Amino acid sequence: MLISEFDPWNSPRCTCPPKYSFGPYTGCSHACIYCYISAYVPWPFTARPKRQVVRRLARELPGLDRSRYLSMANSSDPYPPLEAEMGLTRRCLSFLQGQEFPVLILTKSDLVARDADLLADLPAAVSMTITTLDPRLAAVLEPGAPPPEQRLEALTALHRREVPCILRLDPIIPGLTDQEIESIVEASASFCGHVVASTVKPRPDGLARLRQTFPREMEHLSFSRRGTTRYLPEEQRRTLLQRVASACRAHGLTYAACRENVGGHTAVCDGSHLIPR
Numbered sequence: 001m002l003i004s005e006f007d008p009w010n011s012p013r014c015t016c017p018p019k020y021s022f023g024p025y026t027g028c029s030h031a032c033i034y035c036y037i038s039a040y041v042p043w044p045f046t047a048r049p050k051r052q053v054v055r056r057l058a059r060e061l062p063g064l065d066r067s068r069y070l071s072m073a074n075s076s077d078p079y080p081p082l083e084a085e086m087g088l089t090r091r092c093l094s095f096l097q098g099q100e101f102p103v104l105i106l107t108k109s110d111l112v113a114r115d116a117d118l119l120a121d122l123p124a125a126v127s128m129t130i131t132t133l134d135p136r137l138a139a140v141l142e143p144g145a146p147p148p149e150q151r152l153e154a155l156t157a158l159h160r161r162e163v164p165c166i167l168r169l170d171p172i173i174p175g176l177t178d179q180e181i182e183s184i185v186e187a188s189a190s191f192c193g194h195v196v197a198s199t200v201k202p203r204p205d206g207l208a209r210l211r212q213t214f215p216r217e218m219e220h221l222s223f224s225r226r227g228t229t230r231y232l233p234e235e236q237r238r239t240l241l242q243r244v245a246s247a248c249r250a251h252g253l254t255y256a257a258c259r260e261n262v263g264g265h266t267a268v269c270d271g272s273h274l275i276p277r
């Protein structure tokens with residue numbers, strides 16, 4: 001099946017509403033060094049199109065629960081550079097016109113703004129991840145993804161078309177990106193209605209890449225294991241997330257955290273409440 005039930009590895013800390021997971025591509029050439037897909041996707045950082053995506057989408061959609069929504073995508077980005085030539089995600093969005101099936105786009109790419117015309121006509125919202133505003137740091141953390149400035153420009157363009165937008169502040173890495181929490185929320189506040197934040201929760205291979213790239217900063221971080229996930233100490237996570245919550249309050253944005261279990265949410269975690277219904 002192309003579309004599956006969203007499964008956050010059975011995490012009891014996941015507060016997402018029931019939703020479907022759907023990605024036109026396998027693998028993700030954004031190649032973020034902290035990414036977890038290298039734990040379970042072969043050739044994780046090479047994006048390649050799935051076969052007969054639009055045909056399979058058309059076949060599977062009628063059997064789905066319409067009170068849920070398509071989360072697009074969770075183990076890849078629907079806008080890898082390849083999408084600029086292939087237009088596969090755009091073809092999916094074109095097919096969804098008139099289907100009245102809600103869609104939540106998750107991306108790190110400004111290419112999403114190309115599809116503002118389609119997204120404005122859909123019950124859709126866009127969740128844009130920004131981890132740092134520093135282009136040099138972003139180029140190391142997320143080497144295949146467009147720089148943060150371009151992501152902000154995409155949010156501006158989407159907002160102009162009245163497409164609801166969400167800031168995904170994920171992951172927050174103490175010593176690397178935490179000093180930017182307030183400035184990232186401020187930079188996005190005019191275009192977004194909601195912020196979802198997450199502290200870094202690396203899988204072993206992502207943690208190894210982080211330690212290799214940032215040995216000095218990572219040396220100060222300790223993690224404890226809970227199921228398949230590694231967590232920073234609770235007090236440290238709570239302090240970081242309280243800063244996000246305060247910044248959101250200051251800008252009139254709703255706030256939630258992803259799989260943190262430290263409370264303080266003022267809306268649905270992934271921002272899907274912003275999808276027009």
Ligand code: SF4
Nearest residue numbers: 028030031032035076
């Ligand atoms: S954009 Fe997401 S799926 Fe793609 S490499 Fe980065 S963290 Fe992984």
